Amino acid sequence: MQLRQLPTRRGFLLAATVVIVLAAALFLAGGLGLSPWSVSQSAPSTPEASAGRGSATGADPLAADISTLQDRARRNPRDPVALGTLGLNYVQQAKITADPTYYPKAEEVLRRSLTLDSTDNFAAMGGMAALEAARHNFSQGLSWAKRAVAINPYNATLYGTLADAYTQLGRYSEAADAVQKMVDLKPGTPSLARASYAAELRGDTTTARTDMQRALQSAGSPADRAFARYYLSEMAFNNGDADQALTDAEQGLRAVPNDAPLLQIKARAEAALGKNTEALTDLARAGQRLPLPEYVLQLGELYQSLGRTKQADQQYDIFRAEQKLFAANGVTLDSDAALFEADHGDHKQALALARKSLKSRPFLDSQDALAWALHTNGQDEEALTVSDKALALGTRNALFHYHRGMIQQSLGNTDAARDDLTKALAINPHFNPLHAPKARAALTAR
Known part of the structure; x- marks a missing residue:
């Protein structure tokens, strides 16, 4: 939910x-x-x-x-x-x-x-x-x-x-x-x-x-x-x-x-x-x-993972339109919108959405979205601190560990990055059709 x-x-x-x-x-x-x-x-x-x-x-x-x-x-x-x-x-x-x-x-x-x-x-x-x-x-x-x-x-x-x-x-x-x-x-x-x-x-x-x-x-x-x-x-x-x-x-x-x-x-x-x-x-x-x-986003990312970029872009356009519709009816956009922009759109907008989301909804998902948005904006020290908070309860979440692993990699923390990326794939080797292959590639490159 x-x-x-x-x-x-x-x-x-x-x-x-x-x-x-x-x-x-x-x-x-x-x-x-x-x-x-x-x-x-x-x-x-x-x-x-x-x-x-x-x-x-x-x-x-x-x-x-x-x-x-x-x-x-x-x-x-x-x-x-x-x-x-x-x-x-x-x-x-x-x-x-x-x-x-x-x-x-x-x-x-x-x-x-x-x-x-x-x-x-x-x-x-x-x-x-x-x-x-x-x-x-x-x-x-x-x-x-x-x-x-x-x-x-x-x-x-x-x-x-x-x-x-x-x-x-x-x-x-x-x-x-x-x-x-x-x-x-x-x-x-x-x-x-x-x-x-x-x-x-x-x-x-x-x-x-x-x-x-x-x-x-x-x-x-x-x-x-x-x-x-x-x-x-x-x-x-x-x-x-x-x-x-x-x-x-x-x-x-x-x-x-x-x-x-x-x-x-x-x-x-x-x-x-x-x-x-x-x-x-x-x-x-x-x-x-x-x-x-x-569902729209998942379909878009599956299309993208299969190289069907035109169909993927169509789904992403629908996703953006839906966000506008919900915002117009009083729904506060939060972590999903922030992650979408971080992965597929405007990194600065992703960070703004993530910070706003954390204020209204200081849930684990919001912590993770802010960490990833900070990373895509090159603010990896702060991103790591926030990512740690996302995992503070001990939640088994492959995406959270993938995000922290890539943040650790950007900081040059090779062993920590390997640990998190390995854990992400151990939890769920197919957690995302775009990010799971990137996690495997990052581990192979070491």
Whole structure:
């Protein structure tokens, strides 16, 4: 989410940046974006299904729920619960459709709801927390989440929102406490998935996979099973097991055919296994289902790695256009945009974006993006200090180690560079179709 992103695990422009819950969804909406809101009978049954995810029957319960709530709000415009739930659903719809124009709509109805009830309206406050996280305004999201939890300290979903905000603000101990509270209140797919991610950030991949397997066992719908399979697949891929990643993705697609996140991770596994034609097809299908910047960028880099520069440039142009669309709808651009500019565009802009991202989202991904942007601008001493912070939790991330290895190389620290580049390829020899070959070339040249 990234919500792994992407991009690193849940960081794909967290708020469904064309999105995200978490996803994607993923850590979309600032985190996994997992749980249904138990605030009224009209709450959607599985909004946690994440971007590009449908039901086994092809029905769209969230769109139907939005229509019902819109009608209810027209008949009773002073119903704060209907307005609050509608606002939250708009945030969710933005993630599912990768359409950021839902964010202004969400804010309008959520603020109307709060005007009608600013005292006990935890649903609208939780909706504002999700909205601000989706727009990468994590400090504001944290404030709203705290207010909501203070009103309803027994709602597990609110603790998930709180945990997501703490995570993206780099407050990992407080995030872990919130996740534990969520698990205690309601052990299930949303809480166990967050517990999995907390373990993964610490580098404890065994616990992370165990918790995600538990999340899969707790899944009560095809969409929930697809969600869990996606993250199992991503964890396998990120740790160098492309065969297992492909197996998990295919099993998830049996639960929800044409699921965009599963098509995306399946494509990454296929590319790692040398199945480039299949990978291009599946990435294109994922992008057609959900035009996330993450997917567009991955397709562009795969094209570039295959020497198809014209197609790659077309994808990069789309990525830039999507960034403008999200910025125009209040989304703060962060690490993905900074890394894109560092690798494919304007190095000075990359540094400006990375510094801004770190202020609003002092998460590991932002530390790594700033380190890489500093490196591409020739500021390697500072880059190394920041890169160390990105790896301070012990996270197993091949891209982070690759970045630090190349920074060490530029500083003339030959042994340290070899260690980091070797570790990057040991974690995942296919972590990126452009950077992994550069890591191997740098080691061979020594």
